[in-house]
Amino acid sequence: MKNNKIFIYIGLLAAGVLLGWLFFGNSSEEKTEHQHDEVAETNQMWTCSMHPQIMQPEPGDCPICGMDLIPAESGDDGLSVNEIKMTKNAMALANIQTSIVGNSVGENGNTTSLSGKIVKNEEGNFVQASYFDGRIERLNVNYEGQEVRKGQLLATIYSPNLVAAQQELLTTASLKESQPALYKSVRNKLKNWKLSEKQINSIEESGKVREFFPIYATVSGTVSEKMLNEGDYVKQGQPILKLNNLSTVWAEFDAYENQISQFKKGQKIKIKTNAYPEKEFEATISFINPLLNTQTRIVTVRATINNKDNLLKPGMFVSGQVEGVDSSKEKLLIVPASAVMWTGERSLVYVKTNPDQPTFEMREVTIGNRNGETYMITGGLDNGDEIVTHGTFTVDAAAQLQNKKSMMNQDGGKTTTAHDHHKATSSHSSENTSAYTKTNKRFEVPQTFQKQLNKVYKNYIDLKDALVQDNTAKATEDAKALLNNSSQVDMTLVKGEAHENWMSLSKEIKASATAISETSDLEEQRKYFRDLSLHFIKAVQIFGVNEKVYVEFCPMADSYEGAYWLSQDEKVINPYFGDAMLTCGEVKEIIE
Structure with missing residues (x-):
């Protein structure tokens, strides 16, 4: 009995040791893992999906836009100096999409977009x-734009x-039998003054002299200019009215030098206007x-349009789609127009450098013709x-x-962190000034030109x-004022490269x-x-205005594509x- 009790005690002791190891040993490991997790959580950084430069050791709100911070992903090691890595959450929130560039064969179905009026x-x-x-x-036509029909009393x-x-x-009518030549010469004189046979016979039959004579329209059209008023004296051959027949009108387009080879007389062009967005007009290049x-x-490049319904008015802005002719069947790289950022001097795209990670790098490309919503890429992409x-x-x-x-900083600038965010947005760093000077050439322009540009800038601020x-x-109202003042900027005041820059920017600003x-x-x-704003920023950068200007940026504008403005x-x-x-x-640049 005594021996049996000893074995029982030994068995219970062994069982207790085993259970203790199972519970407390595992608990110790869990505690160790938990401590490790706590350390990991302590090292976890939090960032903003729209402002990835913000890094904080704990969750909270973004100091820039107020959005909730999200866990920052690690693993940026190994990136090149100009590669950036975005979080998956930021990619999803901003709806960032990518596509692979492929060869496209130019065919007759390709179209080229043009702008005109x-x-x-x-x-x-x-x-x-x-x-x-x-x-x-008496003058029966009272205003410009009035319709006139052939034969109408003017x-x-x-x-x-x-x-x-x-x-x-x-x-001479009483002498026509004895002096027919004299009689005939008098009738011809009246005919030369555009009196009809009927009018001349009426005068002769009545035997009365008429004091007032009518002038009838010799053509149909629209009055484009009234040259005289009632009571004015007019000389023989002097214009009274200018008429224009608008049953056909011209659409005039600007084609760049590298597009000229695509056009020829007789080509069909499809035209759309803002006034009739659902209607398409067909014209022929004349x-x-x-x-x-x-x-x-x-x-x-001019196209003639049939305007029998008088829908198209001179001065209307239009866009045209011309069918391209590419008999060479040359293979071209085609990218969506939304992929290309244009600074006025450079065309830029962002290339995904790692197919398995959201890492990107800016690359400068050479663009060819724009066909609809796509660009031909002639260099910079494979x-x-x-x-x-x-x-x-x-x-x-x-x-x-x-x-x-x-796009705004070709050489890179000083990074803004969460700690010095307020400092970065309230002062202009020397690094940014240096990058701005390198990237954007400032032209010396006459004071008169700068004052004229300053008026346009004031209209921009009002807008x-x-x-x-x-x-x-x-x-x-402000857009119309801006348009009016931009048209009054005397472009002859600037020469050479400055003139070419203003011509290009002015066209985009007016459009x-x-x-608007x-x-x-x-x-x-x-x-x-x-x-x-994109083009006006460029204008202010290279010509300047008579005050300090702030370039500001919101990454959430335009469906998260981001947008700039001046302030x-x-x-x-x-x-x-x-x-x-x-x-x-936030403030991106300060232009002195």
Whole structure:
């Protein structure tokens, strides 16, 4: 019995030891792992999906845009100096999309996009003149734009010469048997003054002299200019009205030098206008200017359009799609237009450098013709490269904030961190100044030119403030003022390279301002304001205005593609969201 109890105690002791090891040994390991996790969590950094330069040791709100911070991904080791890596969350939030560049064979189905405007068909211009001296007693056409039909009474004129000629007719009528030659010469004189046989016979039969004579329209058309008024004296052959037949009009397009070979007379072109967005007009290329504008490197391509319904008005902006002809079947690299960022001097894309990781690097490319919503790439990319096709501006913003090459900073600049964010957005670093000077050549221009540009800049600021206030009517008014003042900038004041830069920028600025002035949709106005800002920033960078200017950027604007704007104040007030996100954004540059 005693031995049995000993074995029982030994068994219980062994069982206790085993259970203790199972529970406490495992618990010790779990504790060790837990401690390791705590260390890992302690080392976890938190960042903003839209502002990846923000790094904080604990979760919270982004000090720039107020969004919730997310865990920062590790593993950026091994990146080249100008590669950036974005988080998967940032990629998803900004809807960044990529596609692989592939070869495309140019075929007759390709189209080239052109911008232009409707102008009068000069072949349909007519002048309605007076065929005898006199005084205009009554003018039946009162305003420009009035429709006139052939045979319509235009004016009534008192003519002393015509009164005397009628007296001659009545005198020679009684002598027509004895002096037929004299009688015939008097009738011919009246015919030369455009009196009809019926009118001459009526005078002769009545035996009375008429004091006032009518002038009838010899053609149909629209009054483009009224040359005289009632009571004015007119000489023989002097114009009274200018008429234009708008049953056909011209669409004049600007074609760049590298596009000329694609066009020929007789080609069909499909035309659209903002006035009738759902309607497409078909025209035929009727003229290609044989002279190249040596300053703008542009050739005028003209198409004739049938305008029998009078829908198209001279001055309307239009876009054209011309079917391309490429008999060489040359293989070309085609990319979406949304993939290319244009600074005025460089064309840039972002290439994905690691197929398994969201890492990107800016690359400069050479672009060819634009065909619809695509660009031909003639240099800088290879077949099989993967590039960003949507969200390019967001990637560029991340590159700027991580001290990488970017659209606004070719050589990289000083990185902003969470600790010195306020400092970075309230002062202009010497590194950024150096990069700005390298990247953007400043031209010396006359004071007069700079003052004229300053007026346009004031209109731009007014337009920006109107969009901040969601005031579409004010935005339309300010865009028209900007358009008017930009047209009054005397481009002859600048020469050479500066002249070419202003010509190019001025065209884009006017196009964007016109688009803003022609719509009352707030989102449309903001979309065109983004394009206006990109070109206006360039203009201010290279020509300057008479004050300090802040270049500001919001990465969330334009469906997370990001957008820039100019401000007189360092404080960020966002024109792309208004009250919805009034302070979203940051200062990117200060232009002295």
